[in-house]
Amino acid sequence: MYKLISLITAFLTIISCSQQKTEQLIDQKIHNIENGLVEFTSPTSLFQADSVDPGDLKTLAERMEHYNVPGVSIAVINDFALEWAKPYGILKAGSDAPATTGSYFQAASTSKLVTAAIILHYVEKGILNLDEDVNNYLKSWHMPENDFTEQQKVTLRLLLTHQAGLPATNFPQQENAGDPTLIKVLKGELPAMNKPAIVEFMPGTKWQYSNLGFVVIQQILEDVISKPFSQIAQETVFEPLGMKNSTFLYPLKQELRAKEAMPHDADGIACEPAMPPTAVAHGGLMTTPSDLAIFTIELMRAYQGLSNRLLSKKTARQMFRKELDLDPRMFGVPISEGLGVMLYGEDENLVFAHPGSNYPGMNCWLIGYPETGRGAIVMTNGEKGEILAMEIISAINREYSRSIDK
Numbered sequence: 001m002y003k004l005i006s007l008i009t010a011f012l013t014i015i016s017c018s019q020q021k022t023e024q025l026i027d028q029k030i031h032n033i034e035n036g037l038v039e040f041t042s043p044t045s046l047f048q049a050d051s052v053d054p055g056d057l058k059t060l061a062e063r064m065e066h067y068n069v070p071g072v073s074i075a076v077i078n079d080f081a082l083e084w085a086k087p088y089g090i091l092k093a094g095s096d097a098p099a100t101t102g103s104y105f106q107a108a109s110t111s112k113l114v115t116a117a118i119i120l121h122y123v124e125k126g127i128l129n130l131d132e133d134v135n136n137y138l139k140s141w142h143m144p145e146n147d148f149t150e151q152q153k154v155t156l157r158l159l160l161t162h163q164a165g166l167p168a169t170n171f172p173q174q175e176n177a178g179d180p181t182l183i184k185v186l187k188g189e190l191p192a193m194n195k196p197a198i199v200e201f202m203p204g205t206k207w208q209y210s211n212l213g214f215v216v217i218q219q220i221l222e223d224v225i226s227k228p229f230s231q232i233a234q235e236t237v238f239e240p241l242g243m244k245n246s247t248f249l250y251p252l253k254q255e256l257r258a259k260e261a262m263p264h265d266a267d268g269i270a271c272e273p274a275m276p277p278t279a280v281a282h283g284g285l286m287t288t289p290s291d292l293a294i295f296t297i298e299l300m301r302a303y304q305g306l307s308n309r310l311l312s313k314k315t316a317r318q319m320f321r322k323e324l325d326l327d328p329r330m331f332g333v334p335i336s337e338g339l340g341v342m343l344y345g346e347d348e349n350l351v352f353a354h355p356g357s358n359y360p361g362m363n364c365w366l367i368g369y370p371e372t373g374r375g376a377i378v379m380t381n382g383e384k385g386e387i388l389a390m391e392i393i394s395a396i397n398r399e400y401s402r403s404i405d406k
Helices: 002-034 060-067 108-124 147-151 156-160 182-187 211-225 229-241 254-259 289-303 313-319 385-405
Strands: 071-078 081-089 342-344 351-358 362-369 374-380
Touching: 002 060, 002 081, 002 385, 060 081, 060 385, 071 289, 071 385, 081 289, 108 156, 108 211, 108 229, 108 289, 108 313, 108 351, 108 362, 156 211, 182 211, 211 229, 229 289, 289 313, 289 362, 289 374, 351 385, 362 385, 374 385
Parallel strands: none
Antiparallel strands: 071 081, 071 374, 342 351, 351 362, 362 374
8 A cells, every 4th residue: 555655656746747847848938939029020930930140039028018019918839739828918008907818809800710610610511512602692682793793603712712802891880870780781881881792803813802701701601590690600619619708799798898908009009999790700709819729729630630529621621722822922922822711831831820900909810830730829909919929920930949949
């Protein structure tokens, strides 16, 4: 009995020492990242580690001050698991409410990646088809026909890859006139003041980034599934994956509003959010980096055939398959378009990503390496936070590449 107790004690001691050593290594990585930022000069550093002069290194605190970004929240994925998450700064300038890992940030256009996964989930079930005329699914509203759609119908594949010929537009609305319905947004009717969802060039002939295309996708899902989009996302993605701090419902419930990060302009002055409550599939997700990490891990595990809670291996690989190459002059690097996602590299060097930026000053970056199980999510609440997020991701790349080399 004494020998058994001694063995158990020794075993627990070894586990404790191992855990302590792991925590120390992670703390060192975090320290190196927090003190290893450099001025952003090349988008290549987002996807692969670059070399830097030690004399150019700056701290995260210095860069937050430089860009007038009050709050930052980071989650880092390693070996298909959330390795660490850490918040910095405050939710609103002039307040003392600190950012926490449970603070809600706007995912902005990173929301499109979630929307794309929902579409592919229902494609896999045979409920939707990527190459069907979308008017065969729409009931509450139909895509207006014109000379362009006579030649080529709009499909979900074209919508997901920004090739549907729809306008590039944001979503201004008439002041003091209430919020427009989803149909009025699609029609561009007051109080909505955006361009209507009318095809303006032949679908499939040109890439043109279109938020409006994902509003059409939202209407398709609501018509086919017969539920509000927020409920579809909750039942399809958030609940099954355990994303407890994610919602497409806005404004947030009263009890959650104290956790909401406020947007800030280029001078770091707090502004009121400009989130539309009806058209949300393109950029209306409220979430945390840790929740987006859960989602990113699930996509990467599906890609490896390790999970099928949301997508099968076949469908995940279809999502991350190149649909078209984008003009490298647009982003400064050779980027391809997958199904609702941007791609860089291929095979074992494949990287998927989706940035997001919402007026008047909320930003998000999500990046994943499906072959190695690495990834990062950075969310900020400042107009210049997108540049800061890219500097942070570059620092993460350098640190984790260094760890692999060791």
